[in-house]
Amino acid sequence: MESEKPTTVRTAGRVEWTVVPSTLGPLLLAATERGLVSVVFHADDRVRDRALERLAGALGGELAESAEGLLAEPVRQLADYFGERRRGFAVKLDWSLVTGFNRQVLRELAERVPYGTVVGYGELARRVGQPGAAQAVGAAMGANPLPVVVPCHRVVESDGGIGGFGGGLETKRRLLALEGVLPEPLF
Structure with a gap:
């Protein structure tokens, strides 16, 4: 069974992103109005830039750096998870990058x-x-x-x-x- 490649999904709006520290190193988080759409490990400058290019190509819309707004809750919940204060996530997810x-x-x-x-x-x-x-x-x-x-x-x-x-x-x-x-x- 072959896995499907995501088709280009154009969003109507903004894609917010940020890089946050974790016990595993920097994580890139991105979200649309629908929810968290991407988490990328080892997000040094090079990895971050490549991931943002891929997101821009797949999602379209305006990419904007922000740890507030759409990403405030995912950032908080991931910090709690890595701080061993959370065992599950209760954030909206945007599944548009996978089919x-x-x-x-x-x-x-x-x-x-x-x-x-x-x-x-x-x-x-x-x-x-x-x-x-x-x-x-x-x-x-x-x-x-x-x-x-x-x-x-x-x-x-x-x-x-x-x-x-x-x-x-x-x-x-x-x-x-x-x-x-x-x-x-x-x-």
Whole structure:
């Protein structure tokens, strides 16, 4: 099963973005009027600029830097999550950067795999009615525009392996350790 590439979605308005610190390094957050649309790990200047170019191309509209307005609540909730004061997110999400099977899988993940738990790629495929699509679930995790908030770090291999992660395996280990699934890394 091939994963669909998001089509260009033009917004009618503004896309707000900011870079915030986290225990994993800087995160780029972006939101539209519909909700949080993107979270990007390791958002140094180069990564930030590339991500903003991609967002401008996919969403259109005016890009504006702001940690207030549309991003105030996501910024607060992410700070609480990384400060171990929050176990889930209650922010509106804009799903316009992901479609089809990928969207179905990511919504299942966001809604039914809680903090401190993990699910296998195959199990997640079964939950969305595609029991043979474990590899496609992996592709959906790689296409997740909202990591942490849509917790793709909670998807692991059925044999106990950690699996892959777009933000890097060390980032995945640290997120799973934060949630108590793995012991804290020694180094």
